[in-house]
Amino acid sequence: MPQPELVLYHFPGACSQVSICALETAGLSYEVRLVNLAAGEQSGADYLGVSPLGKVPLLLIDGEPLSENAAILTYIATLRPDAGLFPADPSPRMRAEAVGGMSFCGGTLHPQIRGIANPSRLTDGDGEPVRKKSEALAKKSFGYAERRLAEREWWLGEWSIVDVYLNWAFTVARNAKFDSTPYPLLNGHAGKMSDRPAFQRMLEIDAEARATLKL
Ligand SMILES: N[C@@H](CCC(=O)N[C@@H](CS)C(=O)NCC(=O)O)C(=O)O
Missing domain, CATH: 1.20.1050.10 (Glutathione S-transferase Yfyf (Class Pi); Chain A, domain 2)
Known part of the structure; x- marks a missing residue:
């Protein structure tokens, strides 16, 4: 089954980091879109049109929004059950x-x-x-x-x-x-x-995002 198209809305240092690490751990391809929380972009009409609560993370799955980190992490783990986001123990x-x-x-x-x-x-x-x-x-x-x-x-x-x-x-x-x-x-x-590639990649993505937003 082809992977759904995934877009993650993120701000460096925000809890959306955790969603990024999950996407990286799962080896999924996705696009990162930055929401500049420091500039109040989350309260603007554009972002509120995507995320009614004006928060990150938000994951667009084939264009449909999913909010709340816990839901996003659960979704990713369900999509890639062998990626090890959670222990394999199914008890x-x-x-x-x-x-x-x-x-x-x-x-x-x-x-x-x-x-x-x-x-x-x-x-x-x-x-x-x-x-x-x-x-x-x-x-x-x-x-x-x-x-x-x-x-x-x-x-x-x-x-x-x-x-x-x-x-x-x-x-x-x-x-x-x-x-x-x-x-x-x-x-x-x-x-x-720190030796986990997904964790490293998350830190790199954050650093790139900080540079892009000039934070
Ligand atoms: N319960 C939400 C909390 C999300 C949340 O509060 N995100 C913060 C960043 S860490 C945010 O977007 N804050 C912007 C704001 O509240 O204006 C979740 O777990 O995803």
């Missing part, structure tokens, strides 16, 4: 753990790191209390993630795209001056993945 427990990992990153961590990196997006008032509260919540979440890596090495016991998602969230928090010192395993997580 109900492992399938559920994979969903749980994506949900933890997208539903629990993402709002917390947004509150750390960009509190003004969450309040019209003083951002500092939002940042402080978000840091407290993130400490609990990253503490849990650190313990999980200590027990299993990877989120699911072997490498999966959930590790890339978790690393993205931790990197955003750390870059926003979240105190990362209590989390040595999360700090070393990216280094352990």
